[in-house]
Amino acid sequence: MEVERFEYDNRTPRDFAVASIIFGLIGMLVGLYVALELVFPNLNLGIPYTTFGRIRPLHTNAVIFAFVGNGIFAGVYYSLQRLCKTRMFSDKLSRIHFWGWQLIILAAAITLPLGITTSKEYAELEWPIDIAITIIWVIFGWNMFGTILKRRVQHLYVAIWFYIATFVTVAVLHLVNSFAIPVSLFKSYSWYAGVQDALVQWWYGHNAVAFFLTTPYLGLMYYFVPKAANRPVYSYRLSIIHFWALIFLYIWAGPHHLLYTALPDWAQSLGVVFSFMLIAPSWGGMINGLLTLRGAWDKVREDVVLKFMVVAITAYGMSTFEGPMLSLKNVNAIAHFTDWIIAHVHVGALGWNGMLTFGMLYWLFPRFYGKELFSKKLANFHFWIATLGIMFYAIPLYWAGLTQFEMWRDFTKDGFLQYPNFLETVTQLIPMYALRSLGGTLYLIGFFVMIYNLWKTAAAGSFVANEAAEASALPVGATPKRAVGEHWHRVIERRPTQMLVLSLVVILIGGLVEMVPTFLIKSNIPTISTVQPYTALELQGRDIYVREGCYTCHSQMIRPFRFETERYGEYSKAGEFIYDHPFQWGSKRTGPDLHRVGGKYPDSWHYNHMDEPSTMSPGSIMPAYPWLLDDELDTASTPAKIRAMITLGVPYPENYDKIANKDLMLQANQIVSNLKSSGIETPPNKEIISVIAYLQRLGTDIKGENKILFGGETASTNP
Amino acid sequence: MRKFKLTFLALLPSLAAIAQEAQAPAELHPVYSNPTFLVLAITAIVMLAVILSLTSTLKNLTASKQESKKDGPAASVIAILVLLSAGLPAQAQETSSSLMPPMSIGGLDSWIFVLMALLILAEFAIILTLIKAIRNMLIGLGFQKEPDVSLSKPFINWKWLDRQLTDAVPLENEAEVMTDHEYDGIRELDNNLPPWWVYGFYFTIIFGIVYLFDYHVFQTSPLPAQEYQEQLAEAELEKKSRLKEVAASVDESNVIALTDAGLLAAGKDIYTGNCANCHGQAGEGGVGPNLTDEFWLHGGGINNVFKTIKYGVPAKGMIAWQTQLNPESMQKVASYILTLQGTNPANAKAPQGEPWVEVSGVAQTDSMAVELIDSTETAAIQY
Structure with missing residues (x-):
């Protein structure tokens, strides 16, 4: 057969690698900044754009989609060409993909601090950016599939299976979860409400971990570990079983983020058992990675790339064991809403994704620039300080999580909460938060050292933009049928389209089984007759609650535990959230739960508390929100918001959008007069008034005492 | 370095x-x-x-x-x-x-x-x-002599353990399980699945099935709502046995104002920790009313003050403290509050309510309708 000559495109993976470094640095710096804000609440300098609630999503998005995302693309563009023995399908698509992705990241970095957010965790970006992501993702898939189809290697290597599964699943997740109705260019409401929104969100959220942080990186592991160790992959049949089992089981696991919530019990139980079954397929990946190093452990001591990869794979094994344990109901009861979860995700993010990215970068740069790594010593230093950083990050937070839980649930002998003031349980953790920041700092120091090392490497060499290669073409004609004695899976490996379709089918099953009944069967969300839609003013206040990212520290989900109902009031019921587009259950309690904060304090308490939280709660680490007292509420948006809600099925009276602002002013004036009686003078058109209205409404409908009129009518409460 | x-x-x-x-x-x-x-x-x-x-x-x-x-x-x-x-x-x-x-x-x-x-x-x-x-x-x-290995068996036989754990073909015989796959120089072995991994996988699947049957078919283990009821029942029992120990507990009908300096100091601590945010450090008022003048919204005197603290005034944002403070603590803080009468602190809030006159030890009753707040009873929901 004739040998063909061609060139690999190194520019695209190099550019993605550089972008991963730049955004990784930014993302981690922002992470350190938000971590320090928990120790020094005034660190936001009194401005909205740097407040915890707005930039914590910036940190998570930057690390997931910019640092790891660009890392994925760097690794995929590098390895895919070589595994397929061909150049990428289209240089033009590669360019569009690269710049498109960076523009999306830029858009995120601008919109999130401005408070433009959907509040759905790891999917905070508003609808125009969501559309851009969809387009760019399709371009990535098109480019990848084009490359696969013109390959010069008959079979697809296991790394590519993972790339394909990543592509289809992320597409499905993104499309379903981002479904929303736009109100304006920068504001939309989730199509789903309450329990259903929560189910969709965490189906997405958990599988963002699975199919953005895990499967593509497993693909990278399967390429770079055998390459760096120069050893054969340990077990082909393990690859097959753990790949299919992993993608099939992962998709079911989302509900473990919602244990003991208002999600139907059967869905919670499915989340538990499928998460538990995930141990084996996850560890299959770890075993296949670590045992590939059999007979090469002496190399691990010397080769810094392998060191990074070994710690990455070990961290992967740890967090994928811890995850299923956390999904067990009784462990989840302890860890949920505490810092334990933050520790858990950082073992994954810093250990698995971070360390594997570093290993990959140290492997790639010398090859991009045809030059040995500038300094092995510095790379070793990076390895050690990063490892130490992870420990200093995780251990204090494990400790903090357990401490906090213990303090939440302790009762005195008389049957009272031992720590009735939530704040006590927070101030207790501040030293842990300080230590965690130190862990983050160590990790960042290592990152800086890496940048210097890679920079020097690049400066000493010259970039090989196009790397010459040769391979013989595939024989023309039909794809061969299964040969005698051939493993059955080989047949799928030479049929990329079938593999794509099969992956799609496998990942759709779990989501469909969990979602369809939750959406269609009414008994899953029992309605409560006294629950009514938000008033126009409350709706506006709720949007400010979303804008400020209150959900990053406050939950709105009281679990059925005595220690929670004693502290917060009756536990949350599914029927209470049917008008919540989007849901605001939150996932972390740095502050107390707010689901039944309505009526708990006077209006003036909230006013003073928002102006300066420490006046009402001395020692509080909540930032002050003085701008809510100064900024005027945008009432021009009310009619469009009401119309959007009507479209979503919220039973406001017909044409209510035209008169909603009249009701809004009535309610605002009522709050203003309440404030006045406590000696606070404020005009009714300030944002704070709407926030107070929303907070005072929270969780009160269930008592059946709220008489809410919409333009003089009662809402029909049978949606 | x-x-x-x-x-x-x-x-x-x-x-x-x-x-x-x-x-x-x-x-x-x-x-x-x-x-x-x-x-x-x-x-x-x-x-x-x-x-x-x-x-x-x-x-x-x-x-x-x-x-x-x-x-x-x-x-x-x-x-x-x-x-x-x-x-x-x-x-x-x-x-x-x-x-x-x-x-x-x-x-x-x-x-x-x-x-x-x-x-x-x-x-x-x-x-x-x-x-x-x-x-x-x-x-x-070469700093230290090597012990004679031939004389002592190793404490752990690593090779044996490796075989048991991985069921892998030894490195030297690797060619037996080498496949003909080759991708950019990467070869693939086809080692057996580690037995513990396979059995672990089976175990998790069986666990899953048993779990679902346990909770949803046989319903032998309690789902969250039932678990919660059990917790409440257990707490109720504990409370009852505790009440027996404490014998007669203080309530709004029999409470008397304390005068012991130590108990009042304890009352002051409770006040500073829980009340001062709204009523001011010196009782001068703020979000809540002034506690140092003779005017009371819900009645003065130890019985009424105790009652207001205990049940709160939810409509006005006063918390019902009975879920956070035990009767003795409420008695202490109520007694302390009464010692603030006539102290005239700075920045005092304007008087609210009616002036209170103590009628020779007989407590007047206030017209306020007390609503008992019990978190376990608000759950009357129509499904």
């Missing part, structure tokens, strides 16, 4: 100091002043320091002897990580019986004790590994 290592070591004690200092202002959770805990914590920290110094020694030795066959610090770090990770879930399981009263070991919650013990155990194992590695290294460098 060496310098960096030293910095790490120097960092450790200072870190502990920082942590201590940072904790000082906050009210201490009892655990930090527990002697058992302190001993365990100090042991753990000292051992960590030993580990770091051993690691750095080993590292230096490695540098001086490149061809050593022993796993270096990389392996020890992995060991630390693995051991720590193994410790955490175990300790989590320990805590999972959380809803029962915590067991205590040496005055410590058992889970903390277990966590610390595991940590120390892990550190101990690491130190042993490191010492062994250093010894081997020294042997390799």
Whole structure:
């Protein structure tokens, strides 16, 4: 057969690698900044754009989609060409993909601090950016599939299976979860409400971990570990079983983020058992990675790339064991809403994704620039300080999580909460938060050292933009049928389209089984007759609650535990959230739960508390929100918001959008007069008034005492 | 490189100091002043320091002897990580019986004790590994004589263990399981699946099936709502037996104003911690009304003040404190509040309500309708 000559495109993976470094640095710096804000609440300098609630999503998005995302693309563009023995399908698509992705990241970095957010965790970006992501993702898939189809290697290597599964699943997740109705260019409401929104969100959220942080990186592991160790992959049949089992089981696991919530019990139980079954397929990946190093452990001591990869794979094994344990109901009861979860995700993010990215970068740069790594010593230093950083990050937070839980649930002998003031349980953790920041700092120091090392490497060499290669073409004609004695899976490996379709089918099953009944069967969300839609003013206040990212520290989900109902009031019921587009259950309690904060304090308490939280709660680490007292509420948006809600099925009276602002002013004036009686003078058109209205409404409908009129009518409460 | 290592070591004690200092202002959770805990914590920290110094020694030795066959610090770090990770879930399981009263070991919650013990155990194992590695290294460098291996059987037969754990074809026979696959120079073996992994997988599947049947078919284990009811019932029982112990408890009908200075001081502490935010440090009022004048919204006198504290005035934002303070505490704080009468603090809020005149020890009743707030009874929901 004739040998063909061609060139690999190194520019695209190099550019993605550089972008991963730049955004990784930014993302981690922002992470350190938000971590320090928990120790020094005034660190936001009194401005909205740097407040915890707005930039914590910036940190998570930057690390997931910019640092790891660009890392994925760097690794995929590098390895895919070589595994397929061909150049990428289209240089033009590669360019569009690269710049498109960076523009999306830029858009995120601008919109999130401005408070433009959907509040759905790891999917905070508003609808125009969501559309851009969809387009760019399709371009990535098109480019990848084009490359696969013109390959010069008959079979697809296991790394590519993972790339394909990543592509289809992320597409499905993104499309379903981002479904929303736009109100304006920068504001939309989730199509789903309450329990259903929560189910969709965490189906997405958990599988963002699975199919953005895990499967593509497993693909990278399967390429770079055998390459760096120069050893054969340990077990082909393990690859097959753990790949299919992993993608099939992962998709079911989302509900473990919602244990003991208002999600139907059967869905919670499915989340538990499928998460538990995930141990084996996850560890299959770890075993296949670590045992590939059999007979090469002496190399691990010397080769810094392998060191990074070994710690990455070990961290992967740890967090994928811890995850299923956390999904067990009784462990989840302890860890949920505490810092334990933050520790858990950082073992994954810093250990698995971070360390594997570093290993990959140290492997790639010398090859991009045809030059040995500038300094092995510095790379070793990076390895050690990063490892130490992870420990200093995780251990204090494990400790903090357990401490906090213990303090939440302790009762005195008389049957009272031992720590009735939530704040006590927070101030207790501040030293842990300080230590965690130190862990983050160590990790960042290592990152800086890496940048210097890679920079020097690049400066000493010259970039090989196009790397010459040769391979013989595939024989023309039909794809061969299964040969005698051939493993059955080989047949799928030479049929990329079938593999794509099969992956799609496998990942759709779990989501469909969990979602369809939750959406269609009414008994899953029992309605409560006294629950009514938000008033126009409350709706506006709720949007400010979303804008400020209150959900990053406050939950709105009281679990059925005595220690929670004693502290917060009756536990949350599914029927209470049917008008919540989007849901605001939150996932972390740095502050107390707010689901039944309505009526708990006077209006003036909230006013003073928002102006300066420490006046009402001395020692509080909540930032002050003085701008809510100064900024005027945008009432021009009310009619469009009401119309959007009507479209979503919220039973406001017909044409209510035209008169909603009249009701809004009535309610605002009522709050203003309440404030006045406590000696606070404020005009009714300030944002704070709407926030107070929303907070005072929270969780009160269930008592059946709220008489809410919409333009003089009662809402029909049978949606 | 060496310098960096030293910095790490120097960092450790200072870190502990920082942590201590940072904790000082906050009210201490009892655990930090527990002697058992302190001993365990100090042991753990000292051992960590030993580990770091051993690691750095080993590292230096490695540098001086490149061809050593022993796993270096990389392996020890992995060991630390693995051991720590193994410790955490175990300790989590320990805590999972959380809803029962915590067991205590040496005055410590058992889970903390277990966590610390595991940590120390892990550190101990690491130190042993490191010492062994250093010894081997020294042997390799010729500083120490190699023990005669032929005389002693190894404590653990690694080859045997490896075979049991992985069921893998030995390295030297690898060609037997080498496939004809080749991708950019990457070859693939086709080793057997590790038996423990296969059985572990089966176990999780069986666990899943049993779990679903347990909760949803046979309904032998309680779902969240039922579990909650059980918790409440249990708490109710405890409360009853406790009430028997305490005998007659103070309530709004029989409460009397305390005069003992010690009890009033305790009342002041409760006031500062819970009431001052809204009523002012000196009772001058703020979000809530002034407590130092003779005007009362819901009646003055010990009985009414006690009642207002106990049941709150939810409509106006006054919390019902009966879920947070026991009757004795409410009596103390109510008594303290009454001592504020006529103190005329600065920035006093304007009077609200009616002037109160004490009628020779007979408590007047207030017209306020008391609504009993019981979180367990608000759940009257129509499904």
